[in-house]
Every structure is written in structure tokens, then in C-alpha cells.
Amino acid sequence: MKPSRFLPLATLSLITLSSAHAGLKKVSVEAKLQHDYNLVTQGMQHKNLSCLHWMLDPHFTATDPTGVVVTKAEIIKDFTQMSKRAKSLTWPRHIKSIKLTKNEAIVIVYGTFSAEFAGPHGKLQKNQLIATNRDTWVDHHGKWTLLKSVILHRTALINGKPMKMPMSGKSHPKPEAPSQSK
Secondary structure, three states, X not given: OOOOOOHHHHHHHHHHHHHHHHHHHHHHHHHHHHHHHHHHHHHHHOOXXXXXXXXXXXXXXXXXXXXXXXXHHHHHHHHHHHHHHOEEEEOXXXXXXXXXXXXEEEEEEEEEEEEEXXXXXXXXXXXXXXXXXXXEEEEEOOEEEEXXXXXXXXXXXXXXXXXXXXXXXXXXXXXXXXOOOO
């Protein structure tokens, strides 16, 4: 029996369809996650962060560049208090890249949080936090939850001037590299 001359064409068609499906899935997941980032912003603007309860994985952690780790409960508490005090809040975030595995999406997201808060003497101060995060989302049979967020880079400003911004949470020092001595 001679191999069909259409076999290479059929194989190419299957590869193309498979690649197209993977591409569509990536676009679909990216749109879903971008929507979820936007929901958090809207929740903060409307002082209703109920979306965090289902969006954040039960084992969620956020880690800042110094190694401070914050849990789901701590982030919900911090965001809720912040949203109650904030005026003129904006927080546009944009997905810069997304890498899909079988059940995870690794997302690099860039955002600028901006709001006014009352300063020490009651005068409003403009606060900005410009950050790039690496977020790990987990797919639970079509329901995506944010498992961890690592702040790769951040710049905090008050009235346009740099400031240090520690996260409230537990400090977990980075492990030291093993010594090379024998």
C-alpha cells in the first residue's frame, strides 16, 4: 500500500489546528485574567473587595522584593482598609506576558496604583505604586485562582517623591547559598 500523498497535508492541518487551539486558549486565559485584574481595581474603587475571596487561592501568598510574605487574609484586610481611605483611586494593570502550562499560567503584569490619602495633618497626598509582578494562577477545572504574586520591581512615590514601602507581613529571609569550602 502506498502512503497517501495527502498524509503530510493532513499532518500539517492537525499541527496547525493544535497550534491554533493553543493560541486561542492562551488568548482566552489572558482575557479572563485581565478581566480579574480589572475586577480588583473596580472593587477597590467601589470599596467592595468580595471578588478577592474567590479570586485568591486559599494558599495565596504575596512576596515583596525584600522577602516579606503576606497571606490571603492579610492582603484582603490591607486592601479593604486601603480602599476605604483612598480617594481618586486608579490601578490600571496590563499583562506583559503569559506562559501556560497544563494547569498554571505564569503572568508578568505591570501596573500603576494611584490614589490620594490623608497625610499626617489631614492634607491629601498623592500616592503611587508602580510595580511589575510575576503572578502564578492555577486552573481548577476552568476556575482560575491566584496562587502567588511576587513583586519583581516596585517604585513607591508620595507627591512624586520616592518612599520606602514595607508590606505588613512576616519576613522570611532568603536562604544563603551553601558555602564552597571543604
